[in-house]
Amino acid sequence: VEWRMVTEETEGQVQMVYAEEFADTLYDLSDGQIELDVYGFGELGSEVDQVEQLSTNIIEFAVISPGFTGTLVPEGNLFALQFLFPDDLRQAQDILNESEAINTTLREKYEEHSITPLAFWTEGAMQWTGSSPLQTPEDFDGFQMRTQESPLILRSYEAYDANPTAMSWGELYTGLQQGQVEGQENPLFFIEDANFNEVQDYLTISNHNMYVTMTTVNTEFYNGLDDATRAIVDEAVEQMRDRAFEIQEEQNEGALERIEEATDTPTEVYELTEEEREMFRELAAPVRDFYRENEGDDAAEILDTLMEEMDEMME
Ligand code: 6CS
Numbered sequence: 055v056e057w058r059m060v061t062e063e064t065e066g067q068v069q070m071v072y073a074e075e076f077a078d079t080l081y082d083l084s085d086g087q088i089e090l091d092v093y094g095f096g097e098l099g100s101e102v103d104q105v106e107q108l109s110t111n112i113i114e115f116a117v118i119s120p121g122f123t124g125t126l127v128p129e130g131n132l133f134a135l136q137f138l139f140p141d142d143l144r145q146a147q148d149i150l151n152e153s154e155a156i157n158t159t160l161r162e163k164y165e166e167h168s169i170t171p172l173a174f175w176t177e178g179a180m181q182w183t184g185s186s187p188l189q190t191p192e193d194f195d196g197f198q199m200r201t202q203e204s205p206l207i208l209r210s211y212e213a214y215d216a217n218p219t220a221m222s223w224g225e226l227y228t229g230l231q232q233g234q235v236e237g238q239e240n241p242l243f244f245i246e247d248a249n250f251n252e253v254q255d256y257l258t259i260s261n262h263n264m265y266v267t268m269t270t271v272n273t274e275f276y277n278g279l280d281d282a283t284r285a286i287v288d289e290a291v292e293q294m295r296d297r298a299f300e301i302q303e304e305q306n307e308g309a310l311e312r313i314e315e316a317t318d319t320p321t322e323v324y325e326l327t328e329e330e331r332e333m334f335r336e337l338a339a340p341v342r343d344f345y346r347e348n349e350g351d352d353a354a355e356i357l358d359t360l361m362e363e364m365d366e367m368m369e
Contacts, residue, residue, distance in 0.1 A: 124204025
């Protein structure tokens with residue numbers, strides 16, 4: 055059989071490396087019976103178009119970031135909450151792997167829209183870039199921040215009095231260059247690979263959130279597979295869990311140095327102190343209540359259960 059998978063990134067970036075290895079794993083596990091063709095970002099439309107294609111089974115598999123399903127599955131806005139997960143990425147990934155709130159309750163919310171998330175995984179800690187320094191909440195006052203589509207990501211920046219705008223990343227380089235937006239958030243590998251540092255003078259190591267994405271499959275397609283084939287898909291997802299973490303580690307590792315070495319387009323790097331992070335953390339905390347109250351019937355249960363699970367896992 056021949057199936058298709060689309061990602062939100064381009065050749066060589068984390069999601070593409072993941073998807074290509076996932077395709078190889080499926081091929082090997084099925085003794086060559088399953089061929090998965092991988093499509094990169096831009097080949098089939100915008101990130102939001104891809105969500106639509108997956109949920110209508112135009113395409114069988116996709117890497118989808120919850121930042122693009124904010125209006126479709128409001129509970130998925132969970133991952134917009136800053137300073138929620140532990141700073142230690144390995145610990146945070148273990149929570150993504152094991153949490154029932156995420157892998158059962160939240161998964162079911164996605165399945166109502168024919169999207170089955172088989173794995174939730176991080177692409178690294180997110181950092182801020184700006185055309186002006188971003189060190190204190192005051193620096194965000196009126197700041198034109200680019201975010202993904204999720205209303206709660208926008209709201210999280212409004213909590214700092216910023217003026218956020220949602221935009222596809224396909225338009226972001228030009229948007230930053232022309233001053234349509236002044237800053238953005240992403241993991242270091244992506245900032246470097248998409249060359250955002252060329253058009254941004256300041257980079258803040260903020261670690262305010264981790265980037266979360268999902269390996270997804272169309273629900274009806276997945277449920278319609280025979281047991282043996284579905285078991286192969288599940289096994290490939292399991293085998294890729296640790297690889298996903300390694301791929302992001304490899305790519306994020308050297309990125310800061312490469313940004314600092316690009317002296318023809320200098321970017322000043324500043325690392326927030328714990329005290330500075332605390333000021334942001336305090337302003338971000340009330341957004342959790344907004345999530346509980348406004349992001350769907352099961353939002354409160356998902357967040358409360360997740361917080362209990364995190365407490366237990368970190369004991
Ligand atoms: O900022 C974005 O929208 C993009 N960032 C990453 C790390 N992957 C794809 C996504 O669309």
